[in-house]
Amino acid sequence: MTHDPxxxxxxxxxxxxxxxxxxxYFVFEVVGGFCGIAWDSEGVTRFCLxxxxxxxxxxxxxxxxxxxxxxxxxSEVAQIIAAAERYFTGEAADFxxxxxxxxxxxxxxxxxYAAARRVGWGQTTTYGALAKELGGGPEAAREVGQxxxxxPVPLIIPCHRVLAAGGKVGGFSAPGGAAxxxxxxELEGVRLQAQQSLF
Numbered sequence: 001m002t003h004d005p006x007x008x009x010x011x012x013x014x015x016x017x018x019x020x021x022x023x024x025y026f027v028f029e030v031v032g033g034f035c036g037i038a039w040d041s042e043g044v045t046r047f048c049l050x051x052x053x054x055x056x057x058x059x060x061x062x063x064x065x066x067x068x069x070x071x072x073x074x075s076e077v078a079q080i081i082a083a084a085e086r087y088f089t090g091e092a093a094d095f096x097x098x099x100x101x102x103x104x105x106x107x108x109x110x111x112x113y114a115a116a117r118r119v120g121w122g123q124t125t126t127y128g129a130l131a132k133e134l135g136g137g138p139e140a141a142r143e144v145g146q147x148x149x150x151x152p153v154p155l156i157i158p159c160h161r162v163l164a165a166g167g168k169v170g171g172f173s174a175p176g177g178a179a180x181x182x183x184x185x186e187l188e189g190v191r192l193q194a195q196q197s198l199f
Contacts, residue, residue, distance in 0.1 A: 024071035027057045028081050030088040032183075036061040037084075038068050039077050043099030047080075047153040049174045049184075050088065064152070084155060090187045092121045095156040102152065108134070112147040119161045122188040126163050127170070145170070160184045167192070 023045055025038040033050030036057040048060045062068060073081060080098050087093040096117050102110060111134050119125050127148070131140035148159040154174050160181045164170030169192055172181040182192050 023065050023068045025058075025061050025065060025068040026071065026073050026077065026081070027054050027061070028085070029054070030085050032088055033057075035081075035084055037073075037077060037080065038065040039074065040101060043101045044077065044080065044153055044156060045101045045103070047156050049154055049176075049180060080156065087155065087187070092188075094121065095158070096120075098156060100153050100156055105147075105150075108136075108140075108143060109147045109150070112144050113151070113157050116148070116151075116157050116159060116162055119158055122190060124161045124163050124167070124185070124190060126165055126167070128165055130162060141165075155184075161188075163192075 021041070023038050023040045025036060025046075027034055027036045029035075030050055033052055034054045034057040035050055036046070036048040037044060038046040038061055046061060046064050048057055048064075051057050051060060076098060080095065083093040083095060100113075102113060105113070112130060115130050115133055116125075127141040127144040128138065130144045131137070134140065136143070144162070148162050151157050151159045154160065160172065160174075162170070169178045169181055172178050174180050176183075185192055
């Protein structure tokens with residue numbers, strides 16, 4: 001006697017659903033706007049920098065994490081939220097210990113993000129310096145730039161601290177673009193305008 005294939009199919013789908021619950025999200029207010037954070041059982045999957053309203057933050061998160069459901073933050077997510085609230089008041093906050101989930105990012109991007117996380121409060125580096133640290137040549141600086149542009153968890157992975165050659169601002173894909181990057185660095189005591197006037 002053979003088993004009914006529909007039963008096997010149903011059981012397999014059911015077990016997948018148990019292993020992969022929908023990601024969760026939470027929107028919260030900081031000085032300067034509303035942030036959003038999404039997470040699953042492995043760690044934080046998305047972070048949205050401040051925007052003008054809670055509804056805008058929610059829309060941004062759901063565009064990036066379709067199917068996420070609102071939820072009460074876990075203990076670790078609550079710690080990240082508290083650190084972000086401190087950060088946007090200008091208080092030093094360290095996000096390096098928190099777990100992030102980078103999905104299907106390639107191995108080199110994973111190494112780039114790990115290196116960026118070692119750049120601490122009030123410090124900056126450049127695309128080229130990060131590439132060199134990772135053993136890449138000048139062409140690898142472009143990959144560093146691409147990784148920063150695709151960073152799913154800005155602030156937690158501090159892409160705002162990675163500058164273009166000569167200490168220039170470079171691109172920033174978050175809401176507000178380069179102006180947001182400059183404001184975040186100013187919170188940390190880094191004055192980019194003064195640096196740029198030297199070039």
